Amino acid sequence: MEKENTLFGVKEIARRANVSTATVDRVLHNRTGVSEKTKKRINDIIKELDYQPNILASRLASKKIITLAILIPEVSEETDFWEAPLNGVRKAEAEIKQYGIQTLIFFFDLNNKDSYVQKAREILELDVHGILIAPSFVTETQEFAKECNQRKIPFVFIDSDIPELKSLSYIGPHLYKSGYVGAKLLTYRLQPDKKVLIINISKEIDNFNYEAIEEGFRAYFSDNQNPNEIVRIDIHETDYQSVARHLTYVFHLNKDIGAAFVTNSRVNTVASFLKNSHRTEVSLIGYDFVKDNVKYLENNVIDFLICHRPEDQAYRGIMALYQTLVMNSSVSKLSYMPIDIVTKENYEFYQN
Amino acid sequence: MEKENTLFGVKEIARRANVSTATVDRVLHNRTGVSEKTKKRINDIIKELDYQPNILASRLASKKIITLAILIPEVSEETDFWEAPLNGVRKAEAEIKQYGIQTLIFFFDLNNKDSYVQKAREILELDVHGILIAPSFVTETQEFAKECNQRKIPFVFIDSDIPELKSLSYIGPHLYKSGYVGAKLLTYRLQPDKKVLIINISKEIDNFNYEAIEEGFRAYFSDNQNPNEIVRIDIHETDYQSVARHLTYVFHLNKDIGAAFVTNSRVNTVASFLKNSHRTEVSLIGYDFVKDNVKYLENNVIDFLICHRPEDQAYRGIMALYQTLVMNSSVSKLSYMPIDIVTKENYEFYQN
């Protein structure tokens, strides 16, 4: 089969408008140097023909290469969580590099605000066309976003959102609902006289994600008139010894804890504690498909992991930038990821 | 930023081999009419330079359009399940039609083997380049596959697999493991003295998927020395009245059924029965994210739905054909989908 006599292209538009294809191209890309009159004439024809540019030809002919910057935490000793988004970026890049798109990845240290600021500054010096950001620090991101907006550089947030910063898109979990799901799973088989423990382990005091999760978690309890009492604890040190010390104390005060919910990926530390203190009958739920967590899933110490497809988030984030920069098509402002439930039985097929 | 002085292309290969680019092109695509000697010389250079063809240029220049046929069940009154794969096909097509790829979709009637055979024949008359199949009927698919192999037309199976037919790839659930997950969820909070009911509702006698699911389901019980007794029932009529009649009888015989597992998407019929007969305390699990099922998820009649991302299956199936036909890259023979767990709390974010 042969290609049909192709749809109307720039040539046909040029012919009808009585101009050269160069001028059509100028209009197509909103470049300056075309009289209003000609511009209107050409735009009318474009609309009339419902012209669809051939992206292959466009990217092949173009000499410009489009650069996307990625600002995400580095994969650390502490967690390999950020490996997944990294893979998502790489997957997307492999698919679109033919189109003359390049990615530059900047890693910051999650325990170091300055490194975030520093890398953000480096990106701005580079004059890139679009940015993918995991906005871990609110105030710092506000400034960064402001600068990007001034320069008209589109940016996409993944993993967590900071609304009202005029990001092109947020692609990540609905944290409130995610906590809600956690509560459902945690109480699904829980005796009414047992207590539920919420554990937040985080060095950062201003962890804004945690709150939405806990709110959703508690909402499930009130929506369902759940009788279980909720106890909560904040632990601001992440090492095992500190966590174990705090938990020992909580379990000492509350003899009848039947289930624990950890608001982030540090659930493996809690799992380790439960195992060491022979409390594996406590149901345990936490976040993220990282190696250390899966180990305890296998062990039956963690019952469920809640995951939000981090690889996909990054992949789709890059694609959203590609859509706007290359395809000139619009992307949705808000894209909530599925709230995946991972267990011992299904984790082997889970693809982040 | 400008494109770097691009990597080596056909021109450079031609120059080094002292031939024209036409000859290089012939070798690149394994066309006849090149002497062994020249061919070898060119191939050596290709290897040496690690030549990567520019797909954009290739597809832009080529006049051939690649046609993919899709053979899937029609969306029926009975189920809108097949809407999802259809969307997956459309999504894939939108992404690659620029490359000169066309899809032709053929729908058959799941309750009519002949329609499957008929559509398969139509496809073969059309001389397409690749095929995506939901292989609902074993014997008929065997013949079809044989013919495709003879003609060297690659085909991909989705939704269910028939091994040993030399498909390019299978993209779909691991049914055994999927049943295993179902058993876990069903027994998670079940009292040991309760019975578990497996329900298979299907007109077709030779439903080969069902067996793998039940096997996995039972395997969970033996692996975990689960004490619950298993009862099973096959229902070969799909209308509500027939199903209700059979179920009434089973529940009459077994007073202590605490949970029911439906091996396919007809779980909504069972949900309807449980609701009507005021047995909603029975835990209920079944398959597929279809409207009728979600309704009962909302109602708390269905506890969990197990889903295998049918949209993604089709999307990836088309992409696999694209990879082989256009990109000339290899795809994995077996691609198991995640076994997703959908509940009342997380379904709103589920994306098939």
Place this chain on the structure above:
DNA sequence: CTGAAAGCGCTTACAG
């Protein structure tokens, strides 16, 4: 403000 011409990296029909 506008156009003619060359070119992006391939493929193809034709001629020999």
Place this chain on the structure above:
DNA sequence: CTGAAAGCGCTTACAG
């Protein structure tokens, strides 16, 4: 068995 030339649908640098 092989090559010269045209062309795919755009973009660009240059000239006016």
